[in-house]
Amino acid sequence: MLMGRTPGLMAGFSLAVKSIKSLAPLLDRVLVQRIKAEAKTAGGIFLPESAVKELxxxxxxxxxxxxxxxxxxxxQVSVQPGDKVLIPQYGGSPIKVGDEEYSLFRDHELLAKINE
Known part of the structure; x- marks a missing residue:
């Protein structure tokens, strides 16, 4: 039996969980949260949302x-919780919990680990 795709499923998953901490990735998946760009310049000027690029x-x-x-x-997965990573512009599985957005990537999809 061939099953069709559910419309809108690829747009992201909205979960009825109270906390993202209750999600445990399986196999080689990595749960990340994108770091938001500063909406304020060094001089203190607030930028409109359209001018702030997504990191x-x-x-x-x-x-x-x-x-x-x-x-x-x-x-073993090549990163650990707390690490900063470089992720592709597109891809991953978006997850929304409340107002917060997260993504699940496979370990091999991560582009780099950022060492500070």
Missing amino acids: NEAKVLAVGPGGLDKEGKRV
Whole structure:
């Protein structure tokens, strides 16, 4: 039986959970929250939303236990909660909890780890 896609499903998931902390990523998935760009200049001028670019930086909130290789051995995820990462402009699975937005990416989709 061929099942069709649910309209609007790819637009993001809205969850009825009280806290993002109750979500535990599976396999090699990484839960991140995009870091918001400053809406104020160094001189104190507030910028309109249309002038603020979305950053490709995100903070890792949770990671799965890792995927399995061809031999069935667990391959650890390359980042840990608290790490800052560079994420692609598009992709991932968007998740909305309350007013906050998060994304789930596979470990190999992350572009870089930001060392500060």
